[in-house]
Amino acid sequence: MQTLIQPITTESLAQAKEIIESGGVVAIPTETVYGLGGNAFDDTAVKKIFEVKGRPNNNPLIAHVHKDYDLSNIIDYEPPYAKKLRAAFPCGPLTLVYPSTGKVSPLVSCGLNTLAVRVPSHEGAQAFLKTVGIPIVAPSANISRHVSPTSAAHVFDDFEGKIPLILDGGECQGGIESTVCDCTGEIPTILRSGLVTREMIEEVVGACEEYTPDLSKGEKVKSPGVLYKHYAPRCKTMLFSAKNVKNAISAYVAESLENKEVAVLCEEKWIKDFQKVGAKTLNLGKNQAEMATRLYKLLREAERICKLLIVVEPTEKDGIMKGVLNRLQKACTSEDVLGK
Numbered sequence: 501m502q503t504l505i506q507p508i509t510t511e512s513l514a515q516a517k518e519i520i521e522s523g524g525v526v527a528i529p530t531e532t533v534y535g536l537g538g539n540a541f542d543d544t545a546v547k548k549i550f551e552v553k554g555r556p557n558n559n560p561l562i563a564h565v566h567k568d569y570d571l572s573n574i575i576d577y578e579p580p581y582a583k584k585l586r587a588a589f590p591c592g593p594l595t596l597v598y599p600s601t602g603k604v605s606p607l608v609s610c611g612l613n614t615l616a617v618r619v620p621s622h623e624g625a626q627a628f629l630k631t632v633g634i635p636i637v638a639p640s641a642n643i644s645r646h647v648s649p650t651s652a653a654h655v656f657d658d659f660e661g662k663i664p665l666i667l668d669g670g671e672c673q674g675g676i677e678s679t680v681c682d683c684t685g686e687i688p689t690i691l692r693s694g695l696v697t698r699e700m701i702e703e704v705v706g707a708c709e710e711y712t713p714d715l716s717k718g719e720k721v722k723s724p725g726v727l728y729k730h731y732a733p734r735c736k737t738m739l740f741s742a743k744n745v746k747n748a749i750s751a752y753v754a755e756s757l758e759n760k761e762v763a764v765l766c767e768e769k770w771i772k773d774f775q776k777v778g779a780k781t782l783n784l785g786k787n788q789a790e791m792a793t794r795l796y797k798l799l800r801e802a803e804r805i806c807k808l809l810i811v812v813e814p815t816e817k818d819g820i821m822k823g824v825l826n827r828l829q830k831a832c833t834s835e836d837v838l839g840k
């Protein structure tokens with residue numbers, strides 16, 4: 501199969517619609533990362549998404565809808581706090597999990613009676629969703645566990661010959677995936693941190709929780725995606741806390757002496773220290789938004805330029821850095837399934 505990369509035009513949107521209507525998948529840009537989209541009502545399309553990604557079949561998908569889509573088709577109940585959240589963030593990097601009407605394919609939520617819904621703000625995504633007129637399930641458009649894609653070229657690298665069409669909407673500005681927030685309980689619970697922070701949610705609705713599964717108790721996990729090694733570059737990684745930057749420098753010196761191809765990913769303030777010892781450096785940036793935007797692009801670059809990547813965690817831990825840090829830790833773990 502030939503994989504076309506097309507700018508978003510009336511013609512390419514018509515082509516995308518045709519593919520979606522015949523049960524195929526199309527890669528689409530969003531403001532966070534690229535998604536691999538298929539018709540949420542079509543079992544064949546949903547199955548194809550899992551197959552082409554190699555995604556574990558217990559990790560549910562997010563339904564993406566146009567900003568004017570009537571949610572009552574797919575969600576059963578919306579608590580008042582979720583209405584407030586939708587009014588505050590009508591579109592953008594926030595995914596809300598609701599009780600499902602069960603109308604989408606049962607494969608979407610992998611047996612859960614809930615459905616995750618997101619209205620992306622990216623103009624190209626909105627144009628695509630308007631053209632197709634139905635909810636589109638779309639996980640990040642990467643081979644399962646690989647680094648998420650923030651450009652059409654990243655998607656092409658993972659899926660060349662496996663999907664027919666990539667709609668090219670430029671580089672994703674957000675850079676990390678949406679915040680996933682469960683809206684089935686008394687108060688909202690963040691299942692995955694992202695660009696809409698806990699503080700932003702609390703400002704709108706008051707109380708909000710953050711979910712961390714207690715794996716030692718064999719608890720049933722609310723959002724199975726949180727369990728997997730994920731976002732990982734195809735090179736070895738070593739992760740250091742910003743408090744241990746000296747150890748990271750020593751590790752670089754020791755590893756590069758062994759003749760390995762080593763590179764370093766760190767925030768801008770450490771770059772000179774690593775360059776002094778001759779390191780190839782990847783500059784994560786100097787502020788929170790920049791670090792989120794660059795993260796995946798640099799992890800993908802790392803796998804091209806080195807066999808071992810030394811990563812220094814950013815110093816700041818609050819706001820969107822929670823999401824950035826969560827992705828870095830999952831990218832750098834040596835465990836396939838966390839907590840085992």
Ligand code: TXA
Nearest residue numbers: 532534535560561614615616639640677678723724725
């Ligand atoms: O920004 C994003 O969210 C991107 C773009 C393409 O929209 N999509 C994305 O999809 O990151 P994916 O499939 O890579 O991650 C979906 C996350 C997973 O952690 C999954 O477990 C969780 O959402 N999720 C989906 N449906 C759920 C549900 N019904 N209940 C709980 N968690 C759910």
Ligand code: MG
Nearest residue numbers: 639640648677
């Ligand atoms: Mg993903």
